[in-house]
Amino acid sequence: MTKLTFDVAIIGGGLTGLTAAVFLARAGKSVVLFEKEEQLGGLAQTTEMNGALFNLGPHAMYEGGAALRILKEIGCVPEGGYALKGSMIGILSGSLLDVSADLTYEESQEWIKVMAHLNKIDTESIHHVSLQEWLDTNIRLRRVRLLFQAMCRQWSYCSNMKGLSAGFVIKQGQLASQGVFYIENGWQTVVNSLKHEAVKAGARICTDLQVKQIIVKGAGVDSLIVADETEIVTKSIVSAIGPQELCNLLADAEDMSLGKWKNASYPLYGACLDVALKQLPYPEHVFALGLDQPVYYSKHSGPVKLSDNNTQVLHLMRYNDDKSMRNTQRDKEELLQLLDLLQPGWNKEVTALRYTANAIIAHDARTISHNGAGPALTKVPEIAGLYVAGDWVGDEGRLADACMASAKAAAENVLRHV
Known part of the structure; x- marks a missing residue:
């Protein structure tokens, strides 16, 4: 030896x-x-497929987070851009809900109040409180609660509202509010x-x-x-x-x-669908979250370049919590239906598509x-x-x-x- x-x-x-x-x-x-x-x-690998650069599902860094801070210290900050601040779309009962236009006046006022108050929350005092308990105590209207719950799922990659620490998740939301940073040419x-x-x-x-x-x-x-x-x-x-x-x-x-x-x-798993399209049938659909289903959709091209042929890269994901052995075909069909809803006619524009089933997202949720x-x-x-x-x-x-x-x-x- x-x-x-x-x-x-x-x-x-x-x-x-x-x-x-x-x-x-x-x-x-x-x-x-x-x-x-x-x-x-x-999990930070990037793969080239027919000119498109696919990260393993949706990846971003938060301005103010440890990753960008340490990369600056090391001296290798990547080139990149910030996620677009377009209108958020919710998906409820299989239909699109435009947060800026479709909420009632009462719902809109509560949503604005919740998001405006986000950075004022003392997260250290609620690390022991479940996110579900925090939601039930602090948000009165059902659709507003579903919207905030969907945001928390995106920040944490976890859909276990009864187990997640409210302090941890909301701290992630505070970081996200400072800027969501995408990396030019992928995380590789x-x-x-x-x-x-x-x-x-x-x-x-x-x-x-x-x-x-x-x-x-x-x-x-x-x-x-x-x-x-x-x-x-x-x-x-x-x-x-x-x-x-x-x-x-x-x-x-x-x-x-x-x-x-x-x-x-508490390891977390997910199903990821990465798609490159020559053009978007509905370019205004930039970002969407499921309100009654744990799904995510976002366009990462635009703020950054993720192809060598001007194709647009989209990421879709289903948050599967700790369930590593789900029905992979059913998850794929669910994500394809989500893509049909947000970009009808996408299959005529597709240049690359990759589906990853039961991918480990993180080795622990913060419970x-x-x-x-x-x-x-x-x-x-x-x-x-x-x-x-x-x-x-x-x-x-x-x-x-x-x-x-x-x-x-x-x-x-x-x-x-x-």
């Missing part, structure tokens, strides 16, 4: 692992990163920039190479074994993968904090069971030298924000102990 020695080994080559690699390599540590897939990026540009910075700082990046086992001796990390039977000797490992995947690499993980963290997590946060620690208490980061760790943000904030925190924790 070949043996190699590094100060730090990182498992996972998505935004989390690459961010940690940049900070650790710039601090002068010898770093190796392993990604099991051929392509880096994880961010992945590539982070890889460039990590390699420039001296990190070694290994793709298509899966970690098989983490070896612990005494009370600390000793090494890890990868699929080509290489042994990486190290005293520090940053796990940038999900809690279940990490537990699979460790003996007795179920009896540790890791097992408790995994069992407390009231742990006050809207993941594990507060990036260091595994029972194993010296083992650190965790990802969308399920910490209490800052959602998806990319959570990934990059926890990656930086984990890297700082490593540097304090190496």
